[in-house]
Structures are given as C-alpha cells and as structure tokens.
Amino acid sequence: MDVQRTVSRAEWLAARRQHLQREREFLRLRDELSAERRSLPRVRVDKAYRFEGPDGIETLDDLFAGRSQLIIYHFMFGPGWKEGCVGCSFLADHIDGARIHIEHRDITLVVVARAPLPQIEAFKERMGWRFKWVSSFRSDFNYDYHVSFTRDAMIMGTVYYNYEMREFASEDLPGVSVFHKDPWGTVFHTYSAYGRDAELLCGAYNYIDLTPLGRQEEEGHWQAWVRHHDRYGS
Structure with a gap:
C-alpha cells in the first residue's frame, strides 16, 4: 500500500x-x-440454442424479450455444485438495480449457467435475486462460447479461454457475451469478454477504487476477499 x-x-x-x-x-x-x-465485426448465429427457464423452454431469440440487444452473463455454476461462484455472485449483486435502466435502452440482460434449473432456482432464491436466469444444461451454448469445457479438453489439461489456450482451471468459467437482432430477426454475436475483462460490470469496485486503501488485493489473488453477500457476517 x-x-x-x-x-x-x-x-x-x-x-x-x-x-x-x-x-x-x-x-x-x-x-x-x-x-x-x-464497430467490431459481427458473426451470424445459425445454431438453434435452447434454454430452460421459469417460462419453460426458450430459444436464444426468445431471450431478447422483444428488444434488439441482448447481454448474457455466463455465470460459473455447474451441475451438482453446492452454490454458484463467489465472484460471479459479486457481479450478479449489481444486476437487479441496473436492469430497469438498461431495458429502457433496448437491452435485455439474462444470466445463463450450465447447472440444471432447480439448482439455479434454489441458489437464486437464497441470494434474493430477481433477474432472469436460465439453464443451458442440455445445450452446447456454454461450450460454443468457451465458458464450459468438454471432458476431453479437461483430460488434456488445457482449454481455450479468453482467446488463448491456457491451463485447465475449472469445468465452468465466467464471461459475458453480447448479441444483436436486426429488423429482420437475424441474430448476431457481437462481443464476448472473460475473467477480469468483464470487471467493469462490478460497480462496487468503482467505489472501492476511490478510497485511499483501495482493493487491498494481493497480486494473483483477485477477489480473494469477496464472499457471497449472506456470508460476510456482521
């Protein structure tokens, strides 16, 4: 310091x-x-992805909810996990307050995880979140957008994450992906970011960075201090 x-x-x-x-x-x-x-180029999404959510089975097109822009946060939460990632939960704590504002800019924000829906719903209730969260459990979506990894990739010990091959760390990792739907209903992938590259979505850091002590995070221990908001105690 x-x-x-x-x-x-x-x-x-x-x-x-x-x-x-x-x-x-x-x-x-x-x-x-x-x-x-x-101004980055875009890629047409031709694959028919299906998700399970509180409204039943939905396609990627359905997730836009009548708007032309869609932000998906890839929450690090795999099948059988006892709870969602602490860092992803830190970011998710910022979503509900922002939703009404971004929705009035023609943007829908949806959270996606590979965990089955009952697992998601239980954790979401515990955390008191209201945003839309759907499961990609029976979909290739997480794999295609490089936040989940196949058994073969894990056995090899390296995975493609954040635009490079790196050492395997977890079967699921965090990220954010952005999509746009043109007036004719065609969906395009426009952007994805991973790890700290999505840090701007964590508004609490902007407050902490104003203070003289700052984040007090040691190098290589990013977010080591963060807890689920119901685990900080008094």
Whole structure:
C-alpha cells in the first residue's frame, strides 16, 4: 500500500488538479475503446440454442424479450455444485438495480449457467435475486462460447479461454457475451469478454477504487476477499 503524504490544502489542490488531467485522459480513452468495440465485426448465429427457464423452454431469440440487444452473463455454476461462484455472485449483486435502466435502452440482460434449473432456482432464491436466469444444461451454448469445457479438453489439461489456450482451471468459467437482432430477426454475436475483462460490470469496485486503501488485493489473488453477500457476517 502506498503511504499518503500529509500536505497543505494548496499542495493537495495542485496534486488533485494534476491527477484530474489523467482521469480525463482515461475517460477519453475509454470512450474511444467503447466506440471501437461497437464497430467490431459481427458473426451470424445459425445454431438453434435452447434454454430452460421459469417460462419453460426458450430459444436464444426468445431471450431478447422483444428488444434488439441482448447481454448474457455466463455465470460459473455447474451441475451438482453446492452454490454458484463467489465472484460471479459479486457481479450478479449489481444486476437487479441496473436492469430497469438498461431495458429502457433496448437491452435485455439474462444470466445463463450450465447447472440444471432447480439448482439455479434454489441458489437464486437464497441470494434474493430477481433477474432472469436460465439453464443451458442440455445445450452446447456454454461450450460454443468457451465458458464450459468438454471432458476431453479437461483430460488434456488445457482449454481455450479468453482467446488463448491456457491451463485447465475449472469445468465452468465466467464471461459475458453480447448479441444483436436486426429488423429482420437475424441474430448476431457481437462481443464476448472473460475473467477480469468483464470487471467493469462490478460497480462496487468503482467505489472501492476511490478510497485511499483501495482493493487491498494481493497480486494473483483477485477477489480473494469477496464472499457471497449472506456470508460476510456482521
């Protein structure tokens, strides 16, 4: 942790103004990056994916819920797991408050996991979430978007994740994928991000990053402090 110096108000103001220029540069670069992301090419989705949710069996097209844009969060929660991933739960805690706002920008957000629906529903009830969460248990969806891995890949010890081959860590990993439906009903895959590349969706980090102590995360121990929100205690 960096030790903060104690200075006069005038010295603090000079340092703050200097840092403000860096913050404005970061905002400008982030806007440029977002524009570049929006201009990425797209891939037509031709496969007929099916999901099981609270409304029964639904297709990928159904998940758009009448909107033209769809964000899917790939929740790390496999068949037989006792509970969902702690880090994914941290991110999911931010979804319900945001939904009404993003839905008014023609965007639907749905969570998908490979766990069977009863397993999902039980964990969702425990956590008190209201967002839509569907199961891809009988679908290739998680495998095709590289967040779940076949038995053969796991035996080999390396899997394709975050656009590269890497050492096998878990049969399911987190990510986010974005889709767009054109006026003729054709669905396209436009973007996917994995691991820390989806960190901007964790709004609590933005608050923590404002403080002098910051995240207090050791290198290689990302989110080691995070707990399910019902496990922090008093």
